[in-house]
Amino acid sequence: xxxxxxxxxxxxxxxxxxxxxxxxxxxxxxxxxTFEDAGFPAIATSSAGLMVSLGYPDGEEMPRRELVRAxxxxxxxxxxxxxxxxxxxxxRTARAVASTVQAxxxxxxxxxxxxxxxxxxxxxxxxxxQIAKLKAVRAVADSLSVPLVINARTDALRYAPGxxxxxxxxxxxxxxxxxxxxxxxxxxxxxxxxxxxxxxVSALGCPVNVMVRPGLPPVPELERLGxxxxxxxPAASYAALGLLRRASEEVRVRGTYSLLTDGAITxxxxxxxxxxxxx
Amino acid sequence: xxxxxxxxxxxxxxxxxxxxxxxxxxxxxxxxxTFEDAGFPAIATSSAGLMVSLGYPDGEEMPRRELVRAxxxxxxxxxxxxxxxxxxxxxRTARAVASTVQAxxxxxxxxxxxxxxxxxxxxxxxxxxQIAKLKAVRAVADSLSVPLVINARTDALRYAPGxxxxxxxxxxxxxxxxxxxxxxxxxxxxxxxxxxxxxxVSALGCPVNVMVRPGLPPVPELERLGxxxxxxxPAASYAALGLLRRASEEVRVRGTYSLLTDGAITxxxxxxxxxxxxx
Numbered sequence: 001x002x003x004x005x006x007x008x009x010x011x012x013x014x015x016x017x018x019x020x021x022x023x024x025x026x027x028x029x030x031x032x033x034t035f036e037d038a039g040f041p042a043i044a045t046s047s048a049g050l051m052v053s054l055g056y057p058d059g060e061e062m063p064r065r066e067l068v069r070a071x072x073x074x075x076x077x078x079x080x081x082x083x084x085x086x087x088x089x090x091x092r093t094a095r096a097v098a099s100t101v102q103a104x105x106x107x108x109x110x111x112x113x114x115x116x117x118x119x120x121x122x123x124x125x126x127x128x129x130q131i132a133k134l135k136a137v138r139a140v141a142d143s144l145s146v147p148l149v150i151n152a153r154t155d156a157l158r159y160a161p162g163x164x165x166x167x168x169x170x171x172x173x174x175x176x177x178x179x180x181x182x183x184x185x186x187x188x189x190x191x192x193x194x195x196x197x198x199x200x201v202s203a204l205g206c207p208v209n210v211m212v213r214p215g216l217p218p219v220p221e222l223e224r225l226g227x228x229x230x231x232x233x234p235a236a237s238y239a240a241l242g243l244l245r246r247a248s249e250e251v252r253v254r255g256t257y258s259l260l261t262d263g264a265i266t267x268x269x270x271x272x273x274x275x276x277x278x279x
Numbered sequence: 280x281x282x283x284x285x286x287x288x289x290x291x292x293x294x295x296x297x298x299x300x301x302x303x304x305x306x307x308x309x310x311x312x313t314f315e316d317a318g319f320p321a322i323a324t325s326s327a328g329l330m331v332s333l334g335y336p337d338g339e340e341m342p343r344r345e346l347v348r349a350x351x352x353x354x355x356x357x358x359x360x361x362x363x364x365x366x367x368x369x370x371r372t373a374r375a376v377a378s379t380v381q382a383x384x385x386x387x388x389x390x391x392x393x394x395x396x397x398x399x400x401x402x403x404x405x406x407x408x409q410i411a412k413l414k415a416v417r418a419v420a421d422s423l424s425v426p427l428v429i430n431a432r433t434d435a436l437r438y439a440p441g442x443x444x445x446x447x448x449x450x451x452x453x454x455x456x457x458x459x460x461x462x463x464x465x466x467x468x469x470x471x472x473x474x475x476x477x478x479x480v481s482a483l484g485c486p487v488n489v490m491v492r493p494g495l496p497p498v499p500e501l502e503r504l505g506x507x508x509x510x511x512x513p514a515a516s517y518a519a520l521g522l523l524r525r526a527s528e529e530v531r532v533r534g535t536y537s538l539l540t541d542g543a544i545t546x547x548x549x550x551x552x553x554x555x556x557x558x
Contacts (some may be wrong), residue, residue, distance in 0.1 A: 022530055024527065028307065029334040029335070031520070031523060034523045034527065035491040035523070038527030040531070051334070052549050052553040053307045053308060053309060054308065054352065055352045055353075055355070055553055055554075056553055057550040057553045058549075058550055065447075073333065073334045076333075076334070131284075166495045212536045213540065214540045216536065218533075218534040219534030219535075227377065232539065234534070234546065235539040236523055237309070237547065237549060238539075238540075238543035238546075238548075239522060239526060239538060239540070239542070239543045240519040240522060240523065241309055241310070241543075241548075241552065242542040243312050243518060244310060244313045244314070244317075244515055244518075244519065245313055245316075246542060248313065248318075249317065250305065250320065251301055252301070254497075255499050256498075257495065257497075257514070260491055260518045261493045261517075262518075263490070263521040263525060264517035264518045264520075264521040265520045265521045266515045267327065267513065269520075270327055270328070270516060270517060271331060271336040273520065274330065274334055274336045275334075
């Protein structure tokens, strides 16, 4: 466990460094190991990428035990901190969510993402219930002596009622409450334009996470805007599957393989991604 | 089972069509579904791609039950035939190999790849033992009433003793014996240049499989050479992970995300790859 404590502390410190933490989201062992080899100091999972890779749509249709096993598989092959996306925590009650997070910490995660939106109903959990869940998550991490990094996501920019200004007010109100409940970092899903980023960062005074998407300002501009964490979300899954689609088209239409062979890694490189990086 | 019989027959017929079967090898559900959506009439698994995705190097270090589960997961989301790579069959005896193939057929596969080389020792199984395994595989498929498509791979071009001419003689001798033992298609790993392809095709008179690699002639030329099956092997895994490596470099060095966002699929498209294609 002491190695896990050290990883958690290292992960936490990355949220308070001069440069923002760029956090790639992986979905399986080799995607995670590729990011590690590329020099990223920590890795996260993408719930959408990971769940779809195992045959489940994003959300909580995938059994919790399978999600825990997948996180354990990835964590066991990494030498850098791993943060696990637990969607809305697999539970209506704070106790159930804490139990999910406990399983994730035991699987090797040193950070979690917990969201307040429901994929199925496109609605937001009541604030009070989300606060209770975040407090329970912090308490269970403390009981395991792991200084877990809690990233609290809100889907208010999408699912809150009203016009964009009302959604933004709701997002900021929720994220402030989540920060006060023990979140280390807050994550307004959908935040991408510079003026709104500035508003959110100023209002909250704690690390704010944005996700890579078309139109997101480049890393140096996000740094100027005060962003502390930039995650890929499912972007790398989208890109990899886009490449497979184009490569398929090339083979079927032209009968050639350049998108499959150019810039590809080798068999030996692939096999090295199955196991931990040599020290 | 009748649907599986129909899939097996359809897969077999694709080896005797005027144009060669181009068979993409997937490693998880969304890679397989992407290939299906691109119009490929059948999909195979890549042992290297699949095993590494779950944290094991290529070979037989991955427990057999995990391999079977992964094949079942992919088969259950596909509407086209799936062929499973079973490496050397997970067994020293013909009976053990037949048991592996039985599990694969029950998991939904309608074809298998069985190889005669050992990843661990870089040696070839004795011909007589490989013949016994192929006969046992055919017998167990018959007992399940599934007209399984057996693709018999030899690693003689790499592991046989002697100079390239001696390796080629050994490969042809082995593949002829495997064909006579019940293989539907034969697969000389490493075969890529046109003159040698011609030699092998003429010598064997049954469907021959080649794998995509740099320098492989394009599909129309392979068709002229008499090739009946062109598989990707792990090429798509190599390409996808190569893209992740380049995208990582772009983010880390330039702070931009174009390789993650350009040509990518969307969230809704990703989620649709988790489930069977609508009829």
